[in-house]
Amino acid sequence: MNANYFIIAFILLPFLAFFITMFIDEKQEKLISTLTTLTIGTIFFGLVGFVVYWWTQGAAAINLQELTLYENDEYVFLIDFYFDKVSATYLLVGTFISLLIVRYSSYYMHLETGYRRFFSTILFFYFSYNFTVLAGNFETLFAGWEMLGISSFLLIAFYRERYLPVRNAVKVFSIYRIGDIGILLAMWASHHLWHINITFEQLQNYESVQVRLAEHSFVGLFIGICLVVAAAAKSAQFPFSSWIPRAMEGPTPSSAIFYGSLSIHFGVFLLIRTMPFWEQQIIVRVLIAVIGLLTAIMSYFTSIVQPSIKTQIAYASITQIGLMFIEVALGFEELALFHFVGNAFLRTYQLLVSPSVVAYLIREQFYHYKPLNDNKVKYWLSKRFYYGWYLLSLREFNLDRLMSKVVFNIFKKLGNKLDFLTYKNIFYYFFPTYIVGCGLYLAGNYVAPWLHTILPVLFASIALLMIMKAFSERRYPRLAWLLVFLGHFWIALAVSHNEYFGLGELVWYLSGIVVTGITGWYSLEWLKKKEPKLFSLYRYYGHIYEYPRLAGLFFICTLGLMGFPITSTFIGEDLIFSHVHEYQYLLAFLLSSCFVIEGIALIKIYARLFLGSHAKVYHETPLQSS
Numbered sequence: 105m106n107a108n109y110f111i112i113a114f115i116l117l118p119f120l121a122f123f124i125t126m127f128i129d130e131k132q133e134k135l136i137s138t139l140t141t142l143t144i145g146t147i148f149f150g151l152v153g154f155v156v157y158w159w160t161q162g163a164a165a166i167n168l169q170e171l172t173l174y175e176n177d178e179y180v181f182l183i184d185f186y187f188d189k190v191s192a193t194y195l196l197v198g199t200f201i202s203l204l205i206v207r208y209s210s211y212y213m214h215l216e217t218g219y220r221r222f223f224s225t226i227l228f229f230y231f232s233y234n235f236t237v238l239a240g241n242f243e244t245l246f247a248g249w250e251m252l253g254i255s256s257f258l259l260i261a262f263y264r265e266r267y268l269p270v271r272n273a274v275k276v277f278s279i280y281r282i283g284d285i286g287i288l289l290a291m292w293a294s295h296h297l298w299h300i301n302i303t304f305e306q307l308q309n310y311e312s313v314q315v316r317l318a319e320h321s322f323v324g325l326f327i328g329i330c331l332v333v334a335a336a337a338k339s340a341q342f343p344f345s346s347w348i349p350r351a352m353e354g355p356t357p358s359s360a361i362f363y364g365s366l367s368i369h370f371g372v373f374l375l376i377r378t379m380p381f382w383e384q385q386i387i388v389r390v391l392i393a394v395i396g397l398l399t400a401i402m403s404y405f406t407s408i409v410q411p412s413i414k415t416q417i418a419y420a421s422i423t424q425i426g427l428m429f430i431e432v433a434l435g436f437e438e439l440a441l442f443h444f445v446g447n448a449f450l451r452t453y454q455l456l457v458s459p460s461v462v463a464y465l466i467r468e469q470f471y472h473y474k475p476l477n478d479n480k481v482k483y484w485l486s487k488r489f490y491y492g493w494y495l496l497s498l499r500e501f502n503l504d505r506l507m508s509k510v511v512f513n514i515f516k517k518l519g520n521k522l523d524f525l526t527y528k529n530i531f532y533y534f535f536p537t538y539i540v541g542c543g544l545y546l547a548g549n550y551v552a553p554w555l556h557t558i559l560p561v562l563f564a565s566i567a568l569l570m571i572m573k574a575f576s577e578r579r580y581p582r583l584a585w586l587l588v589f590l591g592h593f594w595i596a597l598a599v600s601h602n603e604y605f606g607l608g609e610l611v612w613y614l615s616g617i618v619v620t621g622i623t624g625w626y627s628l629e630w631l632k633k634k635e636p637k638l639f640s641l642y643r644y645y646g647h648i649y650e651y652p653r654l655a656g657l658f659f660i661c662t663l664g665l666m667g668f669p670i671t672s673t674f675i676g677e678d679l680i681f682s683h684v685h686e687y688q689y690l691l692a693f694l695l696s697s698c699f700v701i702e703g704i705a706l707i708k709i710y711a712r713l714f715l716g717s718h719a720k721v722y723h724e725t726p727l728q729s730s
Contacts, residue, residue, distance in 0.1 A: 107166050110154045111185050114195065114234050117147055122227035130220045137210035140223045144206055144230060148199045155192050163189065167240055167305040174612065174675050179301075179682045181675050183247075184240030186304045190376055193441050194237045194369075201365050201452050202230050208456055209357040222262060222355065229255035233366060237373070241303045242291045243678060245377075247669045249287060249338075252367060253280040254668065257707065259358040260351050261715060266726050270644055270715040272350035278704045279347045282511060283337020288696040290330040291678065296686035297323050307380045314384060323686065324381070328388035331378050332395065339371025340422045341429060342398040345406075346504035348422055349415040356414070356455060363418050364451035369444050372428045376437055389433045396429025405497040413458045421451045515701065519576025522569055525587065534566075534590070541597050560602035564694040567594035571698050575705040578641045582628050584709055588665060588702045589621040592673075595680065595698055602691065603683040612679060616671025620664030627658045631713065641709065644716020646725075655714040662710045666703040 121143040128136055158166075165188040174181040206226060213219050232255055236248030254277075261273035294302055297320055307313060317324040335341070340348040340363075351363045362368070375392065382388040400423050407419035424447045431440040496502075541563060544555070570587040577584040596613060599605050631647065631654060632639050638647070648655035664671045677699060684692050717725040 107154070107158065107187070108168050110150065111166070111168055111187055111238060112170070114147055114151065115185075115231065115238065117143055118227050118231040118234065122224055122231060125220060125224045125227060128220060133210075133214065133219050136220050136223050137206065140206045140227060141203070141210065143227070144199060144203045148203050151195055151199055155196065158187075158192070165305060165308070167303060169240070169303075174679070176606075176609075179295075179679065181243060181678055182241070182301060183244050184301075184303050185238045185244070186240030187238060190373070190441065191237050193445065194373060195234065197445055197448050198230070198233050198237065198366050201448060202226070202233075202361060204452065204456075205357050205361045209355075212357055213355065216355075218262060218264075222259075222358070225255055225258045225262070226358070226361070229259065229361070229367075236370065240305065241301055242287070242294060243301065245374075246287050246291065247674065249284070249370075250668055250674075252370065253277060253284075254663065256280065256351070256362060256367060259354045259362060261711070262354045262358065264648065264715045265646060265717055266353075267644060267716055269353035270711055272353045274704075274708055274711050276347045276351050277707055278512065279337060279344055279507065281700045281703045283334045283344065284703075285693075285696050285700050286330040286332070286334030286337070288681070288699060289692060290327045290334070292681040292684060292692050292696070293323055293327045293330070293686070295682055297327065304377055307378065310380065313380055317381075317384065325385060325387060326689075328382040328385050329391065331374060331382065332388060332391055335371035335374045335392075335429075336395055337371075338374065339368055339425050339429075340399075340418075341371060341395050341426060342402065343503055343506060345399060345403060345419075345422060346500055346507055348418045349410070349412070349500070352412070352414040352418060356459065359414055359418075360452045360455035364421055364455045365448035368421060368425065369428075369448065372425060372432065372440060372444060375429070375432045376440060379432065379437060383435065393430050393433035396426040396433065398426075399423070399429070400426030402497075402501050402503075405493070406500050409494060409497045413462055414455065417451055417454045417458065421447060515572055516576045518569075519572040519574075522573040522576075525570060525573045525583075527583065527586075530586070530590070534570075537566075538593065538597065541601070545597070545600050556601060560598045560688075561691055561694065563594050563598035563601065564691055564698070567591040567598065568694055568698050568701070570594065571702045571705060575701055575708070577705075581639065581641055581709055581713060582625065582632070584641065584705060585621075585624060585628060585665075588705055589617065589625070591698060591702060592617045592621075592665075595695060598691070598695070599680050599683045602688070603685070605683055609676070609679045609683075612672045613676025614673075616664050616667075616673030616676070620661040620671060624658055624661030624665060627654055627661060628713075630654065638719045639713075641712045643719075644712050646714070646716045646718035648714040649718040650720075651714075655710075658714065659710055662706045666706050667699060 121139055125136055125139060128139075165186065168185040168187075169182055170185055171183040172180060173183065206223065209222065209226070213222055216222070229252070232248050232251035236245055236252060239245035239248055257273045257277040260276055261270045263269045297316060298306075337344045348363060348368075352359050354362075403419045403423040403426060407416050407423060410416040410419060424443065428440045428443050428447075431443060499505075541559070544559065568591075570591045574584040574587040574591070577587070592614065596605070596610060600610075631651065634651070635645075635647065638645050660670070664673065667673045667677045680695060681692065684695065
């Protein structure tokens, strides 16, 4: 039995089914659901047989270097897959729960508008899930990580004609992107720590890892903290817990598969997968345990005061994940895996039966209502303390306000102070400055060495300022798009001054940007001509109602411009970081911030123009509060 073929099949089959569903008529519900069920069912039974055979053969880890996408003398970008007991556990649980969900959804989503879109998104999520679980290095994992974020956005915003699902989808995606800073910086630092594209199989070499960490202890600590930030954001741990109730706006099956059972556990997966790297770093282990403990305490009290059963289950789930963080920090890897299995199945069951439970409880309360006798309740402390704690739990410990003030409001305030970034000023000031920067690059050795140390940070800062303005822009969508587009050119110029950035590498990075950026610009021009009075970023206009094909094209352009793995730019972004030196933490932070904030800015442009209640009122539109 060739294990490589099975591993590739687990990834390619759901993608093939996803591609086929895109061409099936919306009304053929039975064909869509049958194809989805057969695909995941076939993978499940094949996976069970493969795991049994693999276990009887000794359960040795399998590493598969499948495809080298780019290679030069100093750098290799390869797609690498890795299968071990962690992958086996996550694949078995994920496949079985996905099979249950699609079977349940075939009836639950019957006659629902967007039936095909729902199943296509589930298949895309399942493909992303398998891709991430089987990832054998950071680059492969980050590609799956990005695809999980997009599928999350699409499932939360499934009811795209409503205001709240779309708004919350953008919010959840934004917090995901903030966590991506951790992955990007960890990838950058690991390149310099190992000087190779390190694989997770190589991380299992305990002696090699410890020798390298002993020589570069600060870099190792930096990578560990970055991984913890990424894991906390993905698993809704402190201080990122506030996005979990906002993610419940999608259909109940998608809430079950995403935020009850599978996607929410990827923070635990990341920590277990990289455990050989950080397990000897006491500071990282303490940080993981503290985050898990704080989340478990806060989420427990928040869950018991939630007015919605879905948010109660969601907070109960991340309470258990907080305990898993503690288990991983204590070194109980197998216990955390068992805990993941139990929590995933329990939350899936609870979410799927929650509509029936709510109906039953309403009838029970109506016929057998018993008021609470407050006099029989024993208070160990003053009532004021209990009431204050209750209000604090009801407000989710103000974590949402904390994220808004500390992160997003800072971006908005900085962006609002950059009103001088207009079309005119870009043409009169920034284009000449960019030409001067190119001239200094061509001058090479004739430029003073101290200037070469300043220019990369200066040009990266200009790129970040332009992207922050795009993030805060509300009046002109084309200006916001142009600022992000030009920001990529400033990033390329910054890295070119930092270290030799060859023409081939420049093409890898900018080719996807140029194609998707220009196509997206002309899409906005066409929409501007069609809807001149309904073309801004002040509100959600819902233009997808009348222009679905344009919305689809613009969404693809949005993904391409943000570096999603559909163009060569995704590889180019990794090439960018390979040219940032190990001591240039400020430059690495500026570049990673650019890539993260531009993703948020672009998804906001798409959402505000094409999603939400349609601005025209000649047909039924839901209220904002619906």
